[in-house]
Amino acid sequence: MIEIDVQVDLFHPADRVWHALTDRGLLARWFTEVEPMAGARHRLLLFTAGLPGFDAAVDAEVTDRREPELIALRCLEGGRRSRLACAVVPTAEGCRLSVREVLEHGSWSDEQRERREESYRQALTGRLPAILDWLAFRQVDLRRGEAGMTAEMPVTEGFGDEPVPAGRHRWPLLVAGLAAVVLVAGAVVWAVLPAEPEPAAGPGPTPSPTATTTASRTPKPTASAAPTRSTTSPTPRPSRTPSATPSRTPTSAAPSASAVAARYETVSTRLIGYTGEVVLDNAGGAAAKGWTVVVTLAEGGTITDVSGADWRQEGQVVTFTGPPVPAGRSRTFTFAVRDLDPITRAPEGCSLGDDPCAGL
Structure with a gap:
């Protein structure tokens, strides 16, 4: 049995990660576009043909869905059948997302399997965290006091979901998003604080001219001393080198060529x-x-x-x-x-x- 297993630790709550997994608009931003198949409630078409390790679009059927813990798909792609499962497990700092695909019929070449696994890994460790960071800010009204100015992310319908009543998930998302904004905002303020030490740099310009002038004068004696050493050092070396060096040089040069x-x-x-x-x-x-x-x-x-x-x-x-x-x-x-x-x-x-x- 051939399988691909990729895990990533994310510093975001499980419900936000679930939103990025199941919302079609967000999924298209970090992995691939998804479209429901007409006449089939739990059937999806994943446009993966251009991704490394994928030959064609994937015809997927949702076989298990437990929000926000697990979503499992039965996939058909280019004559191959596989099962794909995405599991979300809470951790002390956020959650761990595991993506596991098991091939049930057909085969992958070693190269195709490696490229497919790398495609999952790049999406999970690069693009998904960026979308989650962006989503954390969008879920909170950053300008509540200004009329008409809001950054709140609308609650959208994910694939395989029933319509959700308005306002049902708003408070949990606001609280989770607010915590993320306070955390990152604190880091940004901390990054700006180093502006305070700049007054100490005020008296600094005075000693700097003297430091530069002395530095510019000192190199001259050392520079003059350096030529005399370089001219005297070559003379003793030629007398010793002809006998011993030729036999050693070829062997020592080989390792440097393969460095x-x-x-x-x-x-x-x-x-x-x-x-x-x-x-x-x-x-x-x-x-x-x-x-x-x-x-x-x-x-x-x-x-x-x-x-x-x-x-x-x-x-x-x-x-x-x-x-x-x-x-x-x-x-x-x-x-x-x-x-x-x-x-x-x-x-x-x-x-x-x-x-x-x-x-x-």
Whole structure:
């Protein structure tokens, strides 16, 4: 039995996550468009043909629906049958969303299965948290005192739902949304507070000219001393090098040719975090050994999900490890970070061994 299982911890209440799962308009924003099939109450058509790992649109039937805990679908796509289940479990900081798809008839190639799983993972760790952050603000009237100005998200009908009486779910959504706004607003105010230390910078300009003038004068003696050392140091080296160096150089140059280089990129951002990606490139002629990448997060940053590497976090330092990178190939891993500082959009540091990651 072939299956795909992806989990993500979300810092939002279960009812908000359920809303993003079952509302057609919201689902289209973070995963794919959905349309009810005419004449069939619990039948849906998911327009997944353009997504990685999907061959065609998915004909889905809702087989189980327990708000806000579980929704299960029986799916038919390109002659294959599978069961897809989305489970929401409350946690101390929000909830955990698990998406599990089990293939019952037909087959996926290894590449198709990996691309399909990655498609789910990118949606759950990147686009869904962004929609939930946006939804948390939209569910609260941020300008209640101004006539005609409201940011409240209307309660819409999700697929497979009976019409909900007006006002039935309004108070729970307002309370949950208000809590999220207070949390993020506090983080924003905290981020603005550093403006206070600027008066201390007032007396700073006075010593800075002297510091710059002395700094500009001191390099000159050291610069003059440096040439004399560079000219004298080469002379003893040629006398020693001809005998020993030629035999050692070819062997020492080979490992450097197969060294792995790392580059970092922030692939998505959210109100309370971001998703980073590290690509390891092996341009050498031999397979490199297992690698270790060390990422230093900003203070208070927490890893919530990792794909493509083993990891452990100790304070701000996160250590990622993985298998060898074949010669001429690349390996990629991504990690989602929760950070309440709205200015933080990347780690403070990233290195592969002693070499810093490019792009950071």
